[in-house]
Amino acid sequence: MNNAVVVEGLVKRFGENTALGGVDLTVSEGTVLGLLGPNGAGKTTVVRILSTLLRPDGGRAEVNGLDVVTQAGQVRATIGLTGQYAAVDEYLTGRENLEMVGRLYRLSGKESRTRAGELLERFDLVDAAGRPAKTYSGGMRRRLDIAASLIARPRVLFLDEPTTGLDPRSRLGMWEFIADLVHDGTTILLTTQYLEEADRLADRMVVIDRGRVIARGTADELKAQVGGERLELTVRTAEQLAAVGEALRPLAHGEPQADPQTRRLSVPVTGGTDTLAEALRRLSGVRAEILDIGLRRPDLDDVFLTLTGHSAEDAQPAAETTEHDTVSAGAPR
Amino acid sequence: MTTLAETVSDSIVITRRNLIKVKRVPDLIVAATLSPIMFVVLFRYVFGGAIELPDGITYAEFLLPGIFAQTVIFGSTITGASLADDMQKGLIDRFRSLPMSRSAVLIGRTVADLGLNAFSIMVMAVTGLLVGWRINSSIAEAIGGFLILLVFAYAISWLMALVGLLVRTPEVVNNASFIVIFPLTFVANTFVPLESFPTALRRFAEWNPVSTVTQASRELFGNIPASAPEPAAWSLQNPVLYTLLWAVAILAVFIPLSVRAYLRSTR
Numbered sequence: 001m002n003n004a005v006v007v008e009g010l011v012k013r014f015g016e017n018t019a020l021g022g023v024d025l026t027v028s029e030g031t032v033l034g035l036l037g038p039n040g041a042g043k044t045t046v047v048r049i050l051s052t053l054l055r056p057d058g059g060r061a062e063v064n065g066l067d068v069v070t071q072a073g074q075v076r077a078t079i080g081l082t083g084q085y086a087a088v089d090e091y092l093t094g095r096e097n098l099e100m101v102g103r104l105y106r107l108s109g110k111e112s113r114t115r116a117g118e119l120l121e122r123f124d125l126v127d128a129a130g131r132p133a134k135t136y137s138g139g140m141r142r143r144l145d146i147a148a149s150l151i152a153r154p155r156v157l158f159l160d161e162p163t164t165g166l167d168p169r170s171r172l173g174m175w176e177f178i179a180d181l182v183h184d185g186t187t188i189l190l191t192t193q194y195l196e197e198a199d200r201l202a203d204r205m206v207v208i209d210r211g212r213v214i215a216r217g218t219a220d221e222l223k224a225q226v227g228g229e230r231l232e233l234t235v236r237t238a239e240q241l242a243a244v245g246e247a248l249r250p251l252a253h254g255e256p257q258a259d260p261q262t263r264r265l266s267v268p269v270t271g272g273t274d275t276l277a278e279a280l281r282r283l284s285g286v287r288a289e290i291l292d293i294g295l296r297r298p299d300l301d302d303v304f305l306t307l308t309g310h311s312a313e314d315a316q317p318a319a320e321t322t323e324h325d326t327v328s329a330g331a332p333r
Numbered sequence: 334m335t336t337l338a339e340t341v342s343d344s345i346v347i348t349r350r351n352l353i354k355v356k357r358v359p360d361l362i363v364a365a366t367l368s369p370i371m372f373v374v375l376f377r378y379v380f381g382g383a384i385e386l387p388d389g390i391t392y393a394e395f396l397l398p399g400i401f402a403q404t405v406i407f408g409s410t411i412t413g414a415s416l417a418d419d420m421q422k423g424l425i426d427r428f429r430s431l432p433m434s435r436s437a438v439l440i441g442r443t444v445a446d447l448g449l450n451a452f453s454i455m456v457m458a459v460t461g462l463l464v465g466w467r468i469n470s471s472i473a474e475a476i477g478g479f480l481i482l483l484v485f486a487y488a489i490s491w492l493m494a495l496v497g498l499l500v501r502t503p504e505v506v507n508n509a510s511f512i513v514i515f516p517l518t519f520v521a522n523t524f525v526p527l528e529s530f531p532t533a534l535r536r537f538a539e540w541n542p543v544s545t546v547t548q549a550s551r552e553l554f555g556n557i558p559a560s561a562p563e564p565a566a567w568s569l570q571n572p573v574l575y576t577l578l579w580a581v582a583i584l585a586v587f588i589p590l591s592v593r594a595y596l597r598s599t600r
């Protein structure tokens with residue numbers, strides 16, 4: 001499969017602050033790459049370089065086989081960008097916004113109108129199409145913004161934090177819209193601070209922190225880096241922990257950990273649900289009352305905590321002093 | 334590479350977008366025309382009697398070209414404030430990510446503001462006619478009088494474009510341009526004849542392009558009486574030429590600077 005996006009050794013400095021310290025990544029055609037990282041990690045900077053808004057200080061980036069610096073004009077004709085903050089004209093109606101962007105992508109007037117109609121329908125904006133975007137909710141603006149970036153059927157779409165600031169319901173809706181796009185074969189590079197979002201939408205992920213890639217792979221590969229699955233169970237009394245531990249020892253891939261306080265036992269295992277069934281079989285012969293038993297896989301929050309030493313939510317950017325950060329910090333989350 | 338035809342078509346799209354905003358937010362145009370109307374009426378009736386003029390001209394005739402000049406120059410500051418606003422709202426990023434002409438956003442902006450200026454001159458001219466202003470020249474000359482005002486204002490728009498792209502906060506653009514432009518339009522022959530100025534200020538005012546654009550339109554509207562003395566400064570003897578030189582110089586410097594600032598802008 002061909003790569004729609006290739007990034008090699010990308011460096012970007014803002015004065016003293018190195019926003020990107022040599023980032024490498026690729027996105028295969030027709031797939032979704034989740035670019036994951038806390039606030040200030042450099043996600044937006046990557047997207048802005050790929051969409052030709054910023055020039056890199058080092059390294060190289062190609063989109064659809066075109067260099068983002070030397071062939072910037074051609075790159076722009078093949079991409080769609082939805083920035084971190086919805087860039088819609090408040091005074092134009094939804095329809096006017098889309099038609100304007102269509103014309104600027106050099107679609108004919110007729111084509112722009114047809115595409116605008118299709119996208120309004122698709123993004124559930126038909127009723128609001130004739131109202132100025134000023135009157136739209138945050139979720140509607142986001143949808144309009146994404147619709148605008150799709151008007152010329154771009155081969156690659158950049159989505160910078162598409163659900164940041166949306167309420168949970170709009171977020172779920174947005175996920176469905178994005179999943180639909182993927183279904184149609186659009187290549188997507190999506191940035192997010194939400195681990196759940198990347199897990200749900202992305203085929204592969206690149207995790208960056210302070211301008212450097214700290215991990216990459218599929219969600220499962222990342223989880224495996226943190227450690228495999230564990231069998232966790234809770235018993236009635238702390239005294240029963242020892243017997244249960246003994247019974248499960250043959251299944252353990254490592255030392256079982258018992259916590260008398262919570263009366264919980266955690267056993268590193270492999271083999272998924274087969275192991276769970278085997279464990280239940282072995283426990284049937286043990287005189288202990290099992291209140292709860294289950295397999296637990298690490299989620300991306302665990303991944304992040306292990307990789308960076310801090311969780312994604314409370315991570316602080318490397319430098320909090322620039323104007324740019326003030327803007328990010330003030331944005332609704 | 335974008336062709337000229339593409340640049341023109343993109344610029345038309347952007348101009349239309351900017352004019353739609355004027356239609357949807359009528360306060361803008363009301364504010365832009367109400368204050369000049371107020372100026373015309375206030376100056377005409379409050380100061381009109383106190384200002385000494387050469388024989389053969391009424392204060393209304395003297396005043397209107399000055400008000401025209403001041404109003405279109407302030408009208409051009411809208412260019413800066415609007416671009417700063419677009420920058421703040423991320424629209425400039427959106428436009429820069431599109432395969433459109435690299436100058437169309439600025440051309441579309443300045444052309445839309447030129448249209449607004451033409452509209453407010455029209456409103457002021459009607460108000461002027463009601464309070465006693467008259468055009469005493471040929472139609473061709475009168476058209477020239479309006480044109481020189483608009484050409485000069487258009488040049489100022491490009492200067493303000495650069496300011497807007499660099500400053501990025503509409504309120505700051507407005508306040509800063511007020512602080513600079515307000516005195517410039519007063520240390521000029523706009524409202525009071527230069528004869529009454531102290532010498533140093535008078536020198537400045539004679540070469541101030543606000544004076545010469547005013548003088549040029551007074552000449553072209555026939556608002557300078559035959560009995561008026563020949564002005565001392567070359568700039569005021571040749572106000573059309575001198576004003577056009579300013580306009581060309583401003584455009585030559587600020588078009589490239591503004592386009593460069595647009596291409597480099599990062600929010």
Ligand SMILES: Nc1ncnc2c1ncn2[C@@H]1O[C@H](COP(=O)(O)OP(=O)(O)O)[C@@H](O)[C@H]1O
Nearest residue numbers: 014019039040041042043044045319322324599
């Ligand atoms: N225009 C800019 N000027 C100065 N510093 C910037 C600018 N844009 C980004 N930065 C800095 O670069 C770093 C990465 O920012 P960004 O790419 O916006 O991160 P993210 O999108 O992951 O939150 C931050 O430290 C930020 O302060």
Ligand SMILES: [Mg+2]
Nearest residue numbers: 043044045084
């Ligand atoms: Mg960001």
